[in-house]
Amino acid sequence: MTIIACFKWVVSDQDLRTDPSTHDLDTSRARHEISPYDRNTIECARLTAAARATASGTSQELVGLTFGDITPVGLKDALARGLDSTLQVLPPSGVEVDGRVTAQALAAAIRGVEGADLVITTEGAADTYAHETAPRIAELLDWPLITNAQSIEVDGTTLRATRVLDDAIEHVECSLPAVVSVVPEIAPAPIPGLKAVMGAAKKAKKKVTVEDLGLATADLAPRTHTARTTGYVAERRHVRHDGTPQEIADSLISSLQQDGVLA
16 A cells, blocks of 8 residues: 655745845745655654554555655655655646645645555645645545644554644544644654665656646636735844843833733
């Protein structure tokens, strides 16, 4: 059987800059990387595949699926993290990609993966965190969906998961095939060792276009348009308190009380 782990090539948030006057994000000098959340998703998929292989005594294929541009270095990094192969779907030329287009492309690619019965995504991408990829894919495939999974376990054709809710922990199960979205802390990803990095160069890397997947023009029509992306800039008061340590403490407490921070 085959497990598919979805991952995304994103701008590193550590390299983002904000224009001080317009608050627009400047990504011109930012490097790209596999989303930190998706590294954990890949690790979760790797552990799930290993446990499933041990329990069933059958080999498990682990495919990394991504949509959009990614460098050879990025694919190698993904493969070094335990994937058996990668499948990259190239975006349509001249089309602004939104969540709908992404889901259409990913779902079409999943249909073409022989034996695929479990798709694992991160709860939200590191750049948008829109929580929409897994639900959209499940709807298009007509597969059961489990979201916000803190842990998952496959037992034969049954998927069991522990979900993290606002005020409770929920234990659920469903039949495979299924789609599950996992929270970032599900499986902290280790740094790949030298042997894994060297072995990644020999693994299969496949590319397909949306035309190869048989998607129609209507399937690739975005429904949303990003007009502008701005960064949040915290405004600080820069109040200075002078005097003895006791006077400084009293002045600080008084200021916090005036601002309503302290009761």
